[in-house]
């Protein structure tokens with residue numbers, strides 16, 4: 001892989017040990033994947049934040065790093081709401097370690113707003129064709145597919161290395177030839193809301209790590225596209241998808257429908273709703289959680305409309321970024337008056353808090369897929385309305 005004289009100096013350690021290590025990681029990845037060189041990135045999003053997933057070894061690794069990131073960079077969700085962690089049933093020991101992790105990232109100049117929807121943040125704008133180094137799989141999918149930006153599905157260390165150097169290796173989804181769809185999915189039913197999470201769950205299994213192009217009979221909202229991409233990245237390894245006449249790149253590039261086509265019908269969607277994730281299909285939902293990926297203002301508004309005036313008797317968690325929660329205090333207040341909790345900086349999958357329950361209702365195909373494995377509890381996929389029905393008191 002070609003390196004400029006300045007990049008060679010970094011690799012030789014002339015700018016310190018942290019940058020040397022970072023450059024070593026980028027060069028190793030570039031060599032493995034046949035990159036011709038490094039390209040500048042506009043921003044980075046760094047996974048590997050929850051103490052639940054990275055543990056003491058991760059904390060130690062991050063704490064040893066010195067320096068400052070060269071591009072706007074933000075963190076993925078942590079293992080707890082950084083302010084209301086005790087309300088989630090998080091132990092003091094976990095909270096202490098989690099704070100140390102976030103502080104260590106913050107000392108590198110990284111924005112410690114922990115979110116998987118960085119594209120909603122002010123000052124973090126992303127445009128068509130921008131090169132990025134993002135690591136959370138739903139954020140990667142949204143950036144590539146909905147915005148038309150270009151990022152590989154980075155690991156935590158490689159996204160952090162790219163943030164420190166301000167560049168990433170030029171391979172994979174940064175290149176035109178890897179963005180062409182190679183499997184077609186024809187959906188023969190109308191879809192709405194959580195249906196897109198169910199479709200993503202099905203389509204991820206069909207696609208694996210390929211690039212699907214969809215033909216749909218309905219026009220999805222951006223929130224529905226977010227949900228579709230998140231689920232596909234979880235049940236498969238889809239980092240980029242296109243939709244005929246919907247996503248920008250499919251229209252600009254005039255992509256053709258590939259020869260291999262799978263058909264998805266209403267019965268495929270219903271089967272996902274009817275199948276409990278996890279080992280105990282007879283257990284009752286004792287919690288509902290939405291906001292995977294983190295809620296947009298529009299999603300918060302619609303949840304507020306649905307719970308206004310209701311009393312919930314079981315836990316109902318709504319996840320969003322702290323920036324959005326702080327911008328819309330009235331929506332947060334309306335939701336919380338019902339007994340629900342609007343939690344920030346974390347989610348139902350990366351927090352250990354979910355392990356205290358038996359069966360979680362979710363409206364997200366991604367959470368449905370991951371909750372049984374990551375939290376060791378059962379999951380049911382349903383619409384937000386049905387999630388609320390499962391936790392509302394009988395008096396409503």
Ligand code: F3S
Pocket residue numbers: 076077116136138230291292293294319346347348349350366367370
């Ligand atoms: Fe985000 Fe957690 Fe879902 S990181 S995409 S809310 S699993």
